[in-house]
Amino acid sequence: MFRTTIAGLLAHRLRLLLTSLAIILGVGFIAGTFVLTDTIDAGFSQSFTAAADKIDVAVRAKDEENPLPPSLLAKVGAIAGVKDAQPIVSGEAALIGKDGKTVGELVTAGVSFPSYRMDLTSGKVPASDAEAVVDTSTARTQGFRIGDTIAVLDDKNARHEFRLVGTFDVGVDQSLAAHGAVAYTPATAMRMTGAKGYAEIDVTTAGPSRESLRTAIAAVAGSGATVQTGDELASDLAASNGASTEYLKVGLLMFGIVALLVAGLVIYNTFGILVAQRMRELALLRCIGATRRQVFGSIVLESAIVGLVSSVLGLGAGLGMGGLAVFLLDTFSPDVEVPTGTVTLSPQTIVIGLATGLIMTVVAALLPARQATKVAPVAALRTQTEEHTFRTGVVRIVFAALFGLAAAALTYMGVTAKPSETALMTVMAGGVLAFFTVLILGPVLVTPLSGLAGWLPGRLFGVPGRLATENSRRNPKRSATTTIALTIGVTLMTFMAVLTATMRATADQELDSQFPADYRVAAQTGDVPHAVAEALRGHPELATVAEFREAEGRLDDEDYPIGTVTSSVLETALRPKATSGSTDGFKPGTVMIADYVAEHLKIKVGDEVSVGTEKNATPLRVIAILDSESLLPSITVPEQFFDERFGKVDDSQILITAADGADQDKARAIVDDATQPYPAVKVASSTEIRSQFDDAIGGILSVITGLLGLAIVISLLGIANTLSLSVHERTRESALLRALGLKRGQLRGMLTIEALILGLVGALVGTVLGIVYGWAATTTISESVSFRLPVGQVLLFIAASGLAGVLAAVLPARRAARTSIVGSLASD
């Protein structure tokens, strides 16, 4: 039996090629994920080891809020055996760019130099109060050169100037890389950032072992410090970083599993077809005495060999994909410092890759193998192969009904429940069940659907079109499995498209209602000086200037920030949403409270609460509970009351609307001018915010679409596979049609249309599922979603699926058209 299996494999190697490709891609993706994350992990631990290599003992503050006291440095330095003790200061000090504004979205970090953890890349170490170095990436993007004067705001927003004497590499510190960093002498760094002490003290030894030095230092370090050897520090840092690659791994593996699922369907279908085509062969084997078990075993063995060989190739593909991803990361994202080690396949990756590929292939082949054992030996004696007549069985209907009902019930429950994560999970579970319902009903659905999808081609292309439609529904089970593989990818893509379109629309709507302003002025550090608002008032181009202020205060004996907003604009420009009560009667003696605060303190509209400072609180009546998404301070009091209690407080932000019909450029220029003197005060426009949000969402969507693309590619392999197997099966028919006068092109066209129909059917089911569950999911996210159907995108998915089907048909169609008529007529 083993010999026959091998002979069969060799005979069908071409037919199995596409199947192998599906496994290779699936396993490759999974292995590639491991290769990528392993490489990044290895790179990190390498650089952590390298960084920590120079450090023998590190003293670290247990808690960022309570840094190591500066006096500790001298104590540690005085311990016998300590060669050098170097402090690390870490905090924030906003760097001012060439445009006079603070750099970037995040406040620039302020650190101390020299440091064992970071390397100077050019120039020299800052030696005096007047010198500083910046990180290479910031120097490049801002165009700073050695010798330039740079300006930095200290923690009180006072401006200081430094001479730039060098640049440095932030090394493995991801947060420094994200923020950008300026480094000073330790004393200057403490002054600029307002740090009360050191985040870390790094010690080198003059001779004693790391262990003994650690013990000695630990004796003086006190309870607020952790004392570690350099090796411990390295593994600590690597471990905290490993957590972040874990997310990447899990995220990517999800897509890998989808891809494998699709590959499983493709394999199931291929083995199903191969078994069907070999019925005679198998029956002959049974005639000459092979047992059912031997037939079953031979098919399973065949799948195991295919699975194993493909998985091994898949590991190679994974190494390639992982390596490519690493290369792309290195080449195209110089700003994201991802250290990468050498690309390798770890034993773990090899085991996981081989196991998933092998198990999936064998499991997918089990049903077809069982089918093969049912062949009656007499089948060998029949000349005309029987057409597969498919009848909808009772079992199928019962199962479909059960799954369908459960899916509908879960979905209904999720949609009608209050928006929450549980509701979302319920809907998702309903979605999975709905998918299984479609899977079970597939053969039943595919016949009418292909009639629908084939209607137009049938009209347009005459005989080839009509024959193609007939062919696509002649074996409903096969067509269903082929298309369902595509359905998975299309469903997920449509789902994501619906979700993001809805999120975008909802965010836009929210922006309109909650951010009814054209510009927002806020400070990167500290507050916006009141003078900015003064400068903005009195311009006809600006309709409203709303100042938001906040101060530490108390509400019913609990510490809460109390805030206010320019009262004149409350009715006109800002329309905060109240979950109960109304903002209309906002006048002295009243207060508005955010819903989460009200919930916490059990406050209702009409209650009296005491608001103010510890010494001076006043009872105010609650007139509205504000929606938590409202922009208003969580406890909003009238302006006059705020001024009386808290005095002149600077603005936390200013919202500005331009007058109707005003020149937008002029309005913007006024706002820019007013903020110009204050480097930390930055202007954002609602159009900018909107486009940033759109860009972010668009970016996410395209990454997800790209990752789902793999599942689509695998399902296309499935279509190509089914077609080429069908072509093989119908060699005789094709020859007959050619003999009867069908042109080569028409024969090719016939297969192309069949593939088009399969693609369209898969896409139709997928978009329907995706839209329904996209909608259901949006209802569980928030009550006030404005559902949006991205019609253009959905149509694009359908068209692309059809086109992809056509592409999948290119090779099989060419093969069908090329075979000689005489040879095919003679073939058995």
Add this chain to the structure above:
Amino acid sequence: MTTITSVRSAVTAQGLTKVYGTGDAAVHALRGIDVGFATGAFTAIMGPSGSGKSTLMHCLAGLDSVTDGHVSIGDVEITRLNDKRLTLLRRERVGFIFQAFNLLPTLTAEQNILLPLQIAGRQADQALFDRVIDTVGLRDRLRHKPSQLSGGQQQRVAVARALISKPEVIFADEPTGNLDSRSGAEVLSFLRTSVRELGQTIVMVTHDPVAASYADRVVFLRDGLLVREIEQPTPQTVLDTLVALEA
């Protein structure tokens, strides 16, 4: 061989040679055959297995390329046509009946019969359709799929399909090879009737002396050469000739 030029021929071959493979593996299936098939006549091709009957028929029908020589259908020399023109010629002028797998399993009997016309984009002649259907006795089977028909019925559908487009010539390769003698006799009488009544030209390959006796003329092949022919055959004369050839 004087008959070739005396009657107008639907199909003629001159110096027809077919070699499969090259060098040592070369098989000379046809070694220079001159033959003509008269319009409105029913001709049978006979010969031992491997003598080149199927090859001859495939070359005559333009299904296969020839190594040397000329073949004409009507006034068209098909050995000079490219694949596309050949396809069109088959559509318009040639009908086929094969030994098995004649029908598309997805189509009904009626759809199978009309298929060549639909491929050619032509309308069926309703009168001819009725006549053909009645001749082959398939009226109550038109809506059935091939899998629901017996072997004989399937062959009758194939005959009807070949007749419906009024081709210049119908090629049949062992059309009764898979049938029992009664169904075979039925199919053969339809073929003869269509020659008598519709003036159809038919060229049929067969092994069966009885089948050959339905023809007006039988030509005999051996080792790729045309070696004998008899007019107005009876089963006995055909059998005698075969026995003589084997010797």
